[in-house]
Amino acid sequence: MIVKDVVCPFCGCLCDDIEVEVEENRVVAVANACELGTKKLMGEKRMKNPILRDGGTWKDITYDEAIQYTADMLLSAERPLLYGWSGTHGEAQCVGVHMAELVRGVIDNTSSVCHGPSILAIQEVGHPGCTLGVVKNRADLVIYWGANPIDAHPRHLSRYTRYAEGFFLENAFRDRKVIVVDVRRTETANIADEFVQIKPGGDYAVLSALRAIVRGKTEMIPRTVAGVTREQLVRVVDLCKGAKFGAVYFGLGLTMTGGKYKNIRNAIELVSELSRHTKFTISAMRGHYNVYGSNEVNTWMTGYPFGIDFSRGIAFYNPGETTAVDILARKECDAALIVGSDPAAHFPRRCLEHLADIPVVQLDPYPNATTAFCNVQIPVAVTGIDAVGTAYRMDGVPIRTRRVLSTGYPSDEEVLIRMYALMQGAKA
Amino acid sequence: MTFLMITGRTVNQGVTVENKTSAAYAAETSTCFMHEFDMLELGLADNDAVRVTGPCGEVVMRAVASPEVGMGTIFVPYGPYANHIIAAGTHSTGMPDFKSHEVALEPTDEEPKTVHELMEDLGGLAYDR
Numbered sequence: 001m002i003v004k005d006v007v008c009p010f011c012g013c014l015c016d017d018i019e020v021e022v023e024e025n026r027v028v029a030v031a032n033a034c035e036l037g038t039k040k041l042m043g044e045k046r047m048k049n050p051i052l053r054d055g056g057t058w059k060d061i062t063y064d065e066a067i068q069y070t071a072d073m074l075l076s077a078e079r080p081l082l083y084g085w086s087g088t089h090g091e092a093q094c095v096g097v098h099m100a101e102l103v104r105g106v107i108d109n110t111s112s113v114c115h116g117p118s119i120l121a122i123q124e125v126g127h128p129g130c131t132l133g134v135v136k137n138r139a140d141l142v143i144y145w146g147a148n149p150i151d152a153h154p155r156h157l158s159r160y161t162r163y164a165e166g167f168f169l170e171n172a173f174r175d176r177k178v179i180v181v182d183v184r185r186t187e188t189a190n191i192a193d194e195f196v197q198i199k200p201g202g203d204y205a206v207l208s209a210l211r212a213i214v215r216g217k218t219e220m221i222p223r224t225v226a227g228v229t230r231e232q233l234v235r236v237v238d239l240c241k242g243a244k245f246g247a248v249y250f251g252l253g254l255t256m257t258g259g260k261y262k263n264i265r266n267a268i269e270l271v272s273e274l275s276r277h278t279k280f281t282i283s284a285m286r287g288h289y290n291v292y293g294s295n296e297v298n299t300w301m302t303g304y305p306f307g308i309d310f311s312r313g314i315a316f317y318n319p320g321e322t323t324a325v326d327i328l329a330r331k332e333c334d335a336a337l338i339v340g341s342d343p344a345a346h347f348p349r350r351c352l353e354h355l356a357d358i359p360v361v362q363l364d365p366y367p368n369a370t371t372a373f374c375n376v377q378i379p380v381a382v383t384g385i386d387a388v389g390t391a392y393r394m395d396g397v398p399i400r401t402r403r404v405l406s407t408g409y410p411s412d413e414e415v416l417i418r419m420y421a422l423m424q425g426a427k428a
Numbered sequence: 429m430t431f432l433m434i435t436g437r438t439v440n441q442g443v444t445v446e447n448k449t450s451a452a453y454a455a456e457t458s459t460c461f462m463h464e465f466d467m468l469e470l471g472l473a474d475n476d477a478v479r480v481t482g483p484c485g486e487v488v489m490r491a492v493a494s495p496e497v498g499m500g501t502i503f504v505p506y507g508p509y510a511n512h513i514i515a516a517g518t519h520s521t522g523m524p525d526f527k528s529h530e531v532a533l534e535p536t537d538e539e540p541k542t543v544h545e546l547m548e549d550l551g552g553l554a555y556d557r
Contacts, residue, residue, distance in 0.1 A: 116523055120521065184501075185496050253436075256528070321520070328516075347516075348515060349484060349485060352511075352547070367449055367555050369508055372552025377555075
């Protein structure tokens with residue numbers, strides 16, 4: 001059986017044109033998806049049942065036992081951390097927020113270690129963004145800054161920019177220019193019309209130089225800025241000012257380097273500057289397929305996008321204090337529930353040393369690096385494969401994922417609802 | 429020799445990311461991509477083991493020449509190997525310095541550890557060894 005219009009649950013592109021061939025309740029072929037999506041949709045090696053760490057060994061337990069264990073763990077903790085959430089659907093994220101509030105815990109999502117700094121900048125100066133469809137149909141200039149979509153979002157170029165048709169562009173491939181700004185000459189840099197190679201750590205200075213040139217202060221710019229010649233900077237500004245519609249997409253090359261959110265703030269202000277001359281937008285290349293959703297859900301439920309601390313009985317937000325890496329590194333939390341992410345693979349070692357010291361429960365379909373630190377892992381259905389749910393694309397468009405397989409695994413939402421019911425009962 | 433370590437996504441990291449205990453994921457995330465002149469300077473050939481020392485420890489990776497990486501920098505795909513030496517400070521932003529760590533490199537005869545071994549070194553217990 002071939003299932004059409006499947007939504008790929010890998011990256012923030014949430015491609016919704018995937019065709020999946022299913023035979024005997026297994027995915028045997030995937031069409032239209034990139035290599036990353038294909039691998040995920042064909043993923044095997046799921047964990048078969050919940051497991052409990054018993055000293056130096058693992059033993060199988062039932063879902064009932066695992067859910068009770070988690071409820072008890074969260075209820076008895078003084079400062080529980082509920083982390084992850086980007087690899088699950090919005091409905092499950094909602095339950096997570098309720099759980100965090102009930103136990104006065106901290107709930108944080110993976111954006112604190114990806115585009116959290118971008119959100120801090122947006123909170124300072126706003127987000128002049130637009131949907132991907134607008135860029136596809138109108139943009140005659142696209143800038144990728146500190147982003148490498150060929151590796152991280154492989155179909156971004158073919159669906160929306162370099163290789164996409166555009167309704168208002170006569171010959172999109174010829175008329176649409178692509179500029180890549182990076183410290184590495186990536187594969188994406190090789191398909192750019194203009195590649196701007198910056199010395200590591202020089203993004204802020206280059207953004208400031210571009211802003212000065214847009215303002216007509218070219219004579220103030222030194223001969224090179226962070227390794228970029230003045231001539232190239234002027235050429236980039238000319239391309240930007242000459243465009244009818246420009247779109248900047250930035251990646252973790254801006255959020256993870258020195259300056260962090262100040263880099264993004266500068267990029268947004270460059271876009272504001274350019275919008276005095278032509279139309280320009282800027283958006284983040286979001287990683288997990290529903291990391292944007294975790295920000296949306298947290299914001300409309302608590303007022304804040306990530307790093308929310310309920311210990312005062314109200315939502316409190318202070319990145320650097322209430323974010324997962326900091327809480328773990330300070331050895332502050334005394335229990336952790338991990339949903340839809342793998343902090344042991346992606347957090348600095350000091351955080352893992354604390355995870356090893358506290359009770360940890362993880363909801364994840366696969367054994368992963370965090371499994372080693374778990375007291376209990378509960379295998380769940382994969383959203384977009386054997387569970388349905390809402391996810392937000394990188395441009396903020398909510399898309400309902402589809403189910404292509406029927407397995408016996410419960411969804412994240414189902415497991416969390418049962419935990420929450422037990423916790424409510426105990427609190428009452 | 430001192431280098432700037434940058435971490436980031438790669439296609440191979442992405443296709444193995446749902447199978448983190450696999451040899452393929454370990455191989456990709458323990459690869460230290462670097463400029464061929466830097467490798468020459470250190471006496472390294474492709475796939476030679478290299479000890480990378482950061483602010484909070486050391487980890488063994490395999491050096492591979494890459495035309496994408498400039499001299500003085502190394503690129504390591506996101507994962508447990510790079511994070512084994514990355515510091516947890518976030519400058520009050522929640523975000524560690526994943527792309528701006530200074531590290532020292534030296535050739536070694538040791539083999540890179542498995543992901544299981546790295547996790548057990550930090551107090552974990554491997555599940556599906």
